[in-house]
Amino acid sequence: RLFATFDEGLEACRRVVQRGARPAVLRLYDETESRRTFGLEGCALVVLDEGDEGLVEATLEVVDEECAGAERLDEAVVATWLERRNDVSALAPLWSAGVVVDTIETVAPWGALGSLARDVRAALEAVPGMAVASVHESHAYEDGACLYFTFAGRPEGDPRAFHRAAWDAALDAVVAAGAAVSHHHGVGRQRVEHLTRAMGPAYDLLRDLKALFDPEGLLNPDVLGLGEDDR
Template structure:
């Protein structure tokens, strides 16, 4: 970063949003030396450039702060562990020194979860990216959690298998981040969400203890403590290794699309398909606004709700699933639109340039994913769209449904707007989020389907979890009495 006269600006000249208590120079040097002793100096940094790089994740508010020349938060050190012992030793040191640990995958989280708001040691997991075993008989893969998503999928594809977890952030996120946020991929209706795919895991708890669950398909040996780590967003430990389910690479894939007059008809078709025991890999139902935005080339879909379906797997089963789904969609008035819209979706599914294009123009833009049962689904859709549109400055509120269960659905809302009456963009942004969260809870939904809580949703978690939030706080206090693991996240 440079000023107008091209002289370098030091970090101290920038406004740091979450200003933390500084360590003394003596302490800084002492901890640096101890970290180098544990990890080797090549795996430790306290350089300014690295601190700035690890000062944010993909939370849109943090992105805007950066554009305004503000730094969200600075860590004191960044470390790149190469094994589980490194992590355990670093966590023990952090306990002794009472400084925070912030696990870091690839920083694609959109809730601010990886921002080091109280400084401390960012533990970047990227060097822990090894595939330890592909067991073709058991249909499992065992990997270290720093592995990049696309590399994991490619490793399996080469062997004739798939993991089936394809989030839109596939190229820029890690297995550890997925597990820590309970992520969902685009093919989730068939293959499950990341939490469904886990067989066992290894993790380092907040005082440095290492736990490892058994690699067996199921056991009945008390509550599963390892599962506490799923969705814990780095607040209860660092997940270091996992054994996960895999699938043979699909023999056949079919693409179908239908346009519906009404949201209800589209949802009803999907519900009926799932009731038959058919789980298409991809199901996406777009409202009118999103149909117009994504499928403007499909004339038959004009002014309608577009549904796309991808079936994949064994040829005979896929043929049957395609035929039955077709019958159900036609029964509900679906107009067949062919393969073209699905091919278009495949071509554009990793296209995410909007957020970075709009922010510099003072246009706010974000997405909100929630889940709800079938019997409340239409009501929730309508009330969330209404509540967002009702905020002055909001120009657009739309949604598609993209993850499905026999019991219900995940809606993925998009909103955009420009601030009016001197309201700061981030304040408009927060107002829309609060309106959306309130109406989601009122309509009986869950405030997050797969992005997690981080900072953005922290003020809503108590309302969402009720008494269970008290339990979570007690667990956190017991496991992490010095509150060193990713402090200030998830409302903890």
């Protein structure tokens, strides 16, 4: 399906899953990613399902009903997605040309997703040297969904500083919106500063639990900001 706006597509996805339908793939792309991936103007929604024939038929019927206002696309769009979804061959030439590319994911309730998508993209686009920032919805649940952002830029100075600035800008917007600092990529060391702000006083509890169960600091030292100073 092709929606006029990302918000319209998000609302359709919400209705689908809150009616109990759980397609294996329910992935909505913003205008930038729809153009880059499929050559389409608008916001493309890719839907796939598998399993029991009756359940698949019922699931796709719900999708058809809730997406009735959007343009139906040729099934070739799905074939393109299946063929290219793991193709990263275009990245090496970009890196060689000095372009910094990365992805950041978060998760939030349905009602917050539209403004969150706009705020994070705007924050990324404001970073000096940024060329493009885009988003797609990748995992949908009854109470919310994952937004997966991609950014690329060619900084004039230190690429590491640009990369850090982009991450900080995006996660500042994420924390300000009350969204999670990670969905499935984890926190590790990259998001620690933002994790402590997002968790607030609960971070002290995490620190205490780490000290209780790992007093020697042997397990994943320094990950989540829990290092030698916490022993």
